Amino acid sequence: MNAVLRVVMMAGLALAVLPTSAEAGRRPFIWVYDTEIVPKGDVELEQWLWVKSRAPGVSRQRSAYWIWWGPVFGLTQRLELAVPFQVVATRDTTRLDSFDADFRLRLNPRGHDGAWQPLVRVAWHQAIHGTGPSRVDANLVQSFQTEGGLRLVLDLGTQVGLPALRGQERPVRLLGTYAAGASYPLSEDGELRASLEAFGELPLQDLQGEQHHFLGADLAWTFGRTWVTLGVMVGLTPLFPETPQFMPRLIWAVVL
Numbered sequence: 001m002n003a004v005l006r007v008v009m010m011a012g013l014a015l016a017v018l019p020t021s022a023e024a025g026r027r028p029f030i031w032v033y034d035t036e037i038v039p040k041g042d043v044e045l046e047q048w049l050w051v052k053s054r055a056p057g058v059s060r061q062r063s064a065y066w067i068w069w070g071p072v073f074g075l076t077q078r079l080e081l082a083v084p085f086q087v088v089a090t091r092d093t094t095r096l097d098s099f100d101a102d103f104r105l106r107l108n109p110r111g112h113d114g115a116w117q118p119l120v121r122v123a124w125h126q127a128i129h130g131t132g133p134s135r136v137d138a139n140l141v142q143s144f145q146t147e148g149g150l151r152l153v154l155d156l157g158t159q160v161g162l163p164a165l166r167g168q169e170r171p172v173r174l175l176g177t178y179a180a181g182a183s184y185p186l187s188e189d190g191e192l193r194a195s196l197e198a199f200g201e202l203p204l205q206d207l208q209g210e211q212h213h214f215l216g217a218d219l220a221w222t223f224g225r226t227w228v229t230l231g232v233m234v235g236l237t238p239l240f241p242e243t244p245q246f247m248p249r250l251i252w253a254v255v256l
Contacts, residue, residue, distance in 0.1 A: 033119070035106055083099070156177070182196050
């Protein structure tokens with residue numbers, strides 16, 4: 001009886017550590033939203049560690065460091081929900097910056113193997129101690145993957161800042177965002193990928209206002225129910241002095 005119990009326990013342990021058919025809602029980019037989502041019924045713990053360096057054109061600005069942490073719930077085979085919070089630190093202070101409710105709707109269900117996959121993202125960003133206002137984010141994301149594994153993603157978004165919710169007498173802030181990425185597998189199983197991406201922010205009310213544009217490179221590794229992506233965005237600071245020079249980010253996640 002003890003021998004049978006030991007066999008059952010060892011089998012259970014093996015099933016717990018071996019990868020299953022459920023995979024993480026991984027993405028090979030640090031800034032571009034992708035169209036992969038968490039499977040229905042699964043919960044993914046996701047964490048971002050990232051830095052925004054100083055911008056030479058803003059003398060009062062200091063480097064800032066963020067921790068983004070939260071669970072991501074697979075609600076259906078089309079819809080996931082992330083509920084993260086962010087902590088930000090500078091040389092002088094550390095504070096709870098914000099929390100979010102972030103819905104990502106994949107228009108085709110998981111398991112649909114078409115090359116073209118669209119996704120819609122809508123998020124509420126609740127500012128707490130940050131300088132920016134609470135806001136609504138919306139993104140349209142389109143991915144395309146070839147049979148050889150080359151993956152292309154385009155992510156167009158807008159942010160609607162609402163200063164009145166914090167008692168600030170300022171106009172609604174409209175910001176347009178764009179991001180695009182290309183990723184290619186370095187291994188036959190596609191678990192190791194290298195990527196290039198671009199990201200930018202454009203004020204929609206004042207086209208001559210402050211803009212930010214970045215180019216970057218990433219390395220992503222997926223193993224079983226875990227994925228890790230590491231990359232760095234380099235600001236086009238010579239053209240836009242208000243843009244931070246560097247924004248490195250590490251993302252890791254595991255499906256429970």
